[in-house]
Amino acid sequence: MKANGEPKLSVRNLWKIYGSNPKALLTDEFRNMPQAERLRHARQNRHFLAAANVNFDVYEGQIFVIMGLSGSGKSTVLRAISRLDEPTSGQVFLDDTDLLGASPKELTRIRRRKMGMVFQGFGLMPHLDVIQNVAFPLKAQGQPRDARRARAREMIELVGLKGKEHSYPHQLSGGQQQRVGIARSLAVEPELWFLDEPFSALDPLIRAQMQDEFLRLQTQLNKTIVFVTHDFLEALKLADNICIMKDGEIVQIGSPADIVLRPANDYVREFIGDVPLAHVLRAGDVMSPPYRDGQPHPTVRRDDILETAIKLFDDKTETIDVVDNDGAILGSLHPLEVIRSLYHDEPEHAL
CATH class of the missing domain: 3.40.50.300 (P-loop containing nucleotide triphosphate hydrolases)
Incomplete structure (x- = not known):
């Protein structure tokens, strides 16, 4: 799902340290240490750093x-x-409510x-x-x-x-x-x-x-x-x-x-x-701009996995159109781009 509007959940600068006095350990100097040094410093002070400066939004x-x-x-x-x-x-916000201040x-x-x-x-x-x-x-x-x-x-x-x-x-x-x-x-x-x-x-x-x-x-x-x-x-x-x-x-x-x-x-x-990429990547992830040659092409939906599209390629099919739920053409797939995506190469024209 696309991220629209304000996040439902917003996490900012979240830290969790276990130990006898975690707030005393969490100085500006500690926050700015490289990760390995920070972990070592926490252990030396008999604290365990479980979460460090965590930030994300969920829509x-x-x-x-x-x-x-x-x-x-x-x-x-x-x-x-x-x-x-x-x-x-x-800080943790659910909509406009500060959960940590509740x-x-x-x-x-x-x-x-x-x-x-x-x-x-x-x-x-x-x-x-x-x-x-x-x-x-x-x-x-x-x-x-x-x-x-x-x-x-x-x-x-x-x-x-x-x-x-x-x-x-x-x-x-x-x-x-x-x-x-x-x-x-x-x-x-x-x-x-x-x-x-x-x-x-x-x-x-x-x-x-x-x-x-x-x-x-x-x-x-x-x-x-x-x-x-x-x-x-x-x-x-x-x-x-x-x-x-x-x-x-x-x-x-x-x-x-x-x-x-x-x-x-x-x-x-x-x-x-070891991820089977053909079962993970979707047509919309690797499609290029629509190929207009005046000829009808087989179609797959944007959210269809690549395995579905691969089955449509044969010696007579070099282009597959990617369509939305209403059948409008969003882009096209070509064999070379599909092969590149399956070898972890980023498609040159991915949208």
Whole structure:
């Protein structure tokens, strides 16, 4: 999704340091140190630098994926911007509300009414059945029993669990339990949806199915999402924008195509080394200006993956037109440009 208007979530100069006196450590001199020196200085002073000068914006309806290896700071940032862990320094705005300046009472209200959260461990209450688990945050809001159960039933059907309303967590598979967690987080109709490695505990087949289900839900709901993962292929599949972190710092932010076609450094290049680019890049990422020769050409949509376009090339087809949802021609694909894109070369005429 394109970035239009003001960001829904804005993170500025966010720092999180663990230790006995993190604010004393966070001097101007410390902020301006090179990364390696700063990490060393923190360790020498028995502090741990988990997030350093993190800045990003998330626009309404976007899926913003924060990814990195274990210890990169990705989950720390999510917990800091939601204030599950208090940041050491920085600013976090949800629309015009400064989350870091909110009182405990106001923060509780925002979490209950504007935020949804899903975590790796599902977090279901074993003594409650599915409908009671999903309705629980609505009970915390003080909604009447009939209203909250009606809303819970809607969410249960939305995530494909109709008929399981009275099952208990131990009677559900891992994928079903995670669907309950998703339904519960959506019950409050959150403006901002946080997901911290929600599928990492699932086996590969169920994980792929849940990713597809997640994208289906996003098509229907158009939520503003911050999604944390260590899986680069998952990030490429889900994200509108990807933020790659290392040692608490942001290495690169960009669309999946930006990351794949223009990696910022060797650290990012390591992630894309084994990526099946034909399944990642889309026709709009590598198209050149429309080729006008007066002849009809096969067409693909801008958001179609390159594999779809590649199948249309044959000994009689050297041009494929890229069209929007109304059929208007946006650009063209040619075999050489497609080949270059699959070898990490940036197309010469990419729009």
